[in-house]
Amino acid sequence: MSSNKKKIGIVGSGLIGRSFAMLFAGANYNVVIYDVDQNQIKNALADIKQQLKMLEENGLLRGKLNAQQQFALIKGVNSLEEVVKNAYLVQECVPENLETKKKAWRDIDALAGSNTIYSSSTSAFVPSLFTKDLKHRQNVIVSHPINPPYYAPLIEIIPAPWTDPEIVKKTRTIMTEIGQTPVTFSKEIVGFAINRLQYALLNEVWHLVTEGILNVEDIDKVMSDGLGMRYAFLGPLETTHLNAEGFVNYCERYADTMHSVSEDFKPPPAKYDEHKVKEIARQLEAMVPLDKLQERRNWRDLCLAKLSLLKKEMQEEWK
Ligand code: NAI
Numbered sequence: 557m558s559s560n561k562k563k564i565g566i567v568g569s570g571l572i573g574r575s576f577a578m579l580f581a582g583a584n585y586n587v588v589i590y591d592v593d594q595n596q597i598k599n600a601l602a603d604i605k606q607q608l609k610m611l612e613e614n615g616l617l618r619g620k621l622n623a624q625q626q627f628a629l630i631k632g633v634n635s636l637e638e639v640v641k642n643a644y645l646v647q648e649c650v651p652e653n654l655e656t657k658k659k660a661w662r663d664i665d666a667l668a669g670s671n672t673i674y675s676s677s678t679s680a681f682v683p684s685l686f687t688k689d690l691k692h693r694q695n696v697i698v699s700h701p702i703n704p705p706y707y708a709p710l711i712e713i714i715p716a717p718w719t720d721p722e723i724v725k726k727t728r729t730i731m732t733e734i735g736q737t738p739v740t741f742s743k744e745i746v747g748f749a750i751n752r753l754q755y756a757l758l759n760e761v762w763h764l765v766t767e768g769i770l771n772v773e774d775i776d777k778v779m780s781d782g783l784g785m786r787y788a789f790l791g792p793l794e795t796t797h798l799n800a801e802g803f804v805n806y807c808e809r810y811a812d813t814m815h816s817v818s819e820d821f822k823p824p825p826a827k828y829d830e831h832k833v834k835e836i837a838r839q840l841e842a843m844v845p846l847d848k849l850q851e852r853r854n855w856r857d858l859c860l861a862k863l864s865l866l867k868k869e870m871q872e873e874w875k
Contacts (some may be wrong), residue, residue: 563588565639567660568649569600569632572677575705576647578604581626582619583734588631590639597632604630611706616861618706618735640667645730647699648676657686665690673727675699679751682744683716694720697727700748701736707860709737712748759824766832772839788863789870 564580566573569591577587577600591597608623617623633639640646646668650660657678664674674696676683687696698714705711711731715724724740731738741748747755757779764770770778786795793803800806844852 561586562644563642565643565646566590566649567636567639567646567664568651568677569596570649570651571703572701572705573647573649574600574604574607575701576649576677577630578608578626578706579618579734579736581608581629582617582621584619584621584629585644585734586629586631588633588639588643590633590636594634597634601630601632614858614861616865636663637667640664640669640672642669643672645673645675645727648674648678652679652681654681654685657681661686661690661696665692668692668695670695673697673723673730675727677701680747682746683714683719684744687716687718693718695723697723698744698748699727699731699738700750702750704857704860705736707857707864709735709864710750711736711738712741712750713738714741714744714748716744755824760821762825762828763822765836766829772836773843789867 562585564576564585564587566577566580566587566589569577569589573589573591577589580587589597589600591600605623605627608617608627611617612623617626619626621629646664648657648660648664650656657676661674661676668674668691670692672692672695674692676686676696676698677700678686678698679700681698683696683698687693690696693716696716697719698712700712700714702708702710713724713727713731715721728738728740739749745752761775765772765775790798796806796810797803800809
């Protein structure tokens, strides 16, 4: 099968750069990957080859090409120019440090053309923070994945105030094409949505655990065996819709309860108490020792892969 020929440039070959490379190759794009550290490119290519093989062996490989064909679409290069030149989309995946992002974007901008989508994986920086002075700033957008992107398909698409609406549309289209689930923000907001929701939860978890109300194992069960069971299939809003006779009825029934419980919430600590942090870490390490983190991550990825198959099957059922 021939590649669809469009070139995707990946800048930074760490965890997220590798994931994007695999996602784009799975959709038959030519992928060119660059890293300031040449050793990282070598490691990334070896890792990608192994991951694609493992996915194929387990029947989890995306797209229509086999693992070998997908791998053949990915090429490591040693200059940024080879990534940026004539790319349809450049996905920046350099470390989460504002100065590093600014420098990487200045370098990309100097080589950029006017028809390319320039997309950043940043988890925390709104795009205006690092694109304001770029010549091609109207082409830059944030496409923030959730880890691990191969199994958790959400992509948050966040334009800067000056991002061209056409770039927003094209980004959404290509992310859908590679099998991700894009959500488009009307404007930038700190923390985007994933981290706003995640931090709201972690804040409440912190209070419940440090006040001795629930231990670490039990608070995590509240999500993994409770709320998370639903949230794997329905969002919080549809959950409310189904838990009453529609959303209007839910608000009529539960507004007072929601208000009084919410009034009990506390602000996040300005600084995390060291002893409390150590105690939470102690309980977590009793569940998963530090030398077993990678094993547990592999298990998590397998769970998510199987869940994504179930979600697909259940979505078909609802159609
Ligand atoms: P990482 O640290 O695993 O990889 C970053 C890579 O970029 C390294 O290989 C480094 O050598 C390279 N690099 C540094 N400066 C560079 C430059 N100027 N040009 C080219 N390569 C350069 O980082 P990771 O985890 O892959 O994260 C990348 C981005 O994705 C960050 O902005 C991060 O916040 C975001 N992200 C990370 C997630 C995660 O769970 N790891 C999830 C979602 C987004």
